[in-house]
Amino acid sequence: xxxxxxxxxxxxxxxxxxxxxxxxxxxxxxxxxxxxxxxxxxxxxxxxxxxxxxxxxxxxxxxxxxxxxxxxxxxxxxxxxxxxxxxxxxxxxxxxxxxxxxxxxxxxxxxxxxxxxxxxxxxxxxxxxxxxxxxxxxxxxxxxxxxxxxxxxxxxxxxxxxxxxxxxxxxxxxxxxxxxxxxxxxxxxxxxxxxxxxxxxxxxxxxxxxxxxxxxxxxxxxxxxxxxxxxxxxxxxxxxxxxxxxxxxxxxxxxxxxxxxxxxxxxxxxxxxxxxxxxxxxxxxxxxxxxxxxxxxxxxxxxxxxxxxxxxxxxxxxxxxxxxxxxxxxxxxxxxxxxxxxxxxxxxxxxxxxxxxxxxxxxxxxxxxxxxxxxxxxxxxxxxxxxxxxxxxxxxxxxxxxxxxxxxxxxx
Ligand SMILES: [Zn+2]
Ligand SMILES: [Zn+2]
Numbered sequence: 001x002x003x004x005x006x007x008x009x010x011x012x013x014x015x016x017x018x019x020x021x022x023x024x025x026x027x028x029x030x031x032x033x034x035x036x037x038x039x040x041x042x043x044x045x046x047x048x049x050x051x052x053x054x055x056x057x058x059x060x061x062x063x064x065x066x067x068x069x070x071x072x073x074x075x076x077x078x079x080x081x082x083x084x085x086x087x088x089x090x091x092x093x094x095x096x097x098x099x100x101x102x103x104x105x106x107x108x109x110x111x112x113x114x115x116x117x118x119x120x121x122x123x124x125x126x127x128x129x130x131x132x133x134x135x136x137x138x139x140x141x142x143x144x145x146x147x148x149x150x151x152x153x154x155x156x157x158x159x160x161x162x163x164x165x166x167x168x169x170x171x172x173x174x175x176x177x178x179x180x181x182x183x184x185x186x187x188x189x190x191x192x193x194x195x196x197x198x199x200x201x202x203x204x205x206x207x208x209x210x211x212x213x214x215x216x217x218x219x220x221x222x223x224x225x226x227x228x229x230x231x232x233x234x235x236x237x238x239x240x241x242x243x244x245x246x247x248x249x250x251x252x253x254x255x256x257x258x259x260x261x262x263x264x265x266x267x268x269x270x271x272x273x274x275x276x277x278x279x280x281x282x283x284x285x286x287x288x289x290x291x292x293x294x295x296x297x298x299x300x301x302x303x304x305x306x307x308x309x310x311x312x313x314x315x316x317x318x319x320x321x322x323x324x325x326x327x328x329x330x331x332x333x334x335x336x337x338x339x340x341x342x343x344x345x346x347x348x349x350x351x352x353x354x355x356x357x358x359x360x361x362x363x364x365x366x367x368x369x370x371x372x373x374x375x376x377x378x379x380x381x382x383x384x385x386x387x388x389x390x391x392x393x394x395x396x397x398x399x400x401x402x403x404x405x406x407x408x409x410x411x412x
Contacts, residue, residue, distance in 0.1 A: 016348050030355055031055045037356045054360045062369050065286055066376045078280040085273045086231030096123040128230030131183035140173030148397040150390055161383035162291040164214035167191035172401040174408035176315050178209055180216045195405035196318045199328035200335035203391035204300035207384045211295025215288035275360045282365045289370050297382030298374055305371040309349040313338045322409035328395055328402040
């Protein structure tokens with residue numbers, strides 16, 4: 001708490017984590033640009049503008065969804081634009097390869113051949129990627145169906161309740177995260193559960209998490225389509241190249257070069273596409289949350305989303321326990337203590353997440369808005385109830401996976 005009053009409504013302003021204060025009541029100053037989180041292009045004035053646009057788009061999307069009925073996998077404008085543009089983009093990629101080869105072979109042994117090599121290098125950097133299971137299993141281990149019947153039973157029940165297909169592969173790793181992807185030309189569905197996240201959730205939160213993740217298989221997520229996924233990977237490379245934190249001078253040079261080859265206009269076009277497809281991704285997250293609530297119940301979904309606000313704190317205590325050679329039970333206990341301790345701050349952190357997590361480059365809406373949207377919907381009972389005993393059985397089945405993750409967490 002700070003002693004200052006909101007200039008708009010005279011409510012005392014608040015702050016969390018040394019952020020610039022805002023008004024908890026009318027949200028004055030909540031949309032303040034924070035260079036620490038909003039730095040993308042490294043050009044303060046542009047970044048500030050982009051942030052403003054992102055804040056506005058995020059708020060508008062939330063208002064639309066909150067005002068309407070629970071949406072299905074409908075055809076949003078962002079989605080249609082993304083699909084059309086993906087086709088164009090892949091055509092551009094092919095054109096780039098053709099141009100590169102032509103320049104390479106034209107008047108062989110002339111300086112223009114070097115240009116051909118550079119164009120081909122850019123084409124390689126921007127090449128579409130469908131993902132490979134092999135890349136995922138390098139960081140995670142497959143959970144065997146035979147040794148984890150309770151876990152697979154749960155996933156089956158959630159799949160039935162949400163109308164989603166079963167994943168082909170279930171992976172567990174040491175990331176404090178969970179995701180689904182569809183990989184390769186065979187479009188294999190993968191569900192990844194990170195041990196440090198999974199282990200600390202209560203039974204219904206686990207149901208909600210699986211519901212959310214499987215929801216991505218049926219919410220029309222543009223990240224999962226063959227065409228859009230490959231185009232997105234190209235767009236992702238553009239964003240990656242444009243993120244100054246990741247590269248420095250070399251990146252600046254490549255960006256300059258890409259801009260020179262494509263012209264500034266084409267680059268701007270690609271950025272617009274990235275932002276459009278990410279808008280649709282954010283929408284897909286809200287839709288997946290609807291399925292989370294359907295499967296695990298609204299209350300558990302909100303608890304799950306609120307836990308995403310304090311992942312840093314949970315990560316700290318889980319690593320501490322892992323280093324002390326403590327297993328999943330201790331992680332959950334320690335995370336529970338952290339969650340209880342931070343409970344009074346949750347409302348403020350939900351608000352603050354809207355300042356810190358808003359970005360044109362973000363694939364997820366701010367966790368605070370996701371919780372808020374679930375809370376505005378009529379309360380849903382859990383379609384799938386996971387009894388404590390079954391949840392404990394799942395933990396027993398995953399013991400070897402937890403131990404592998406524990407060792408990784410302890411050394412990292
Ligand atoms: Zn105020
Ligand atoms: Zn998601």
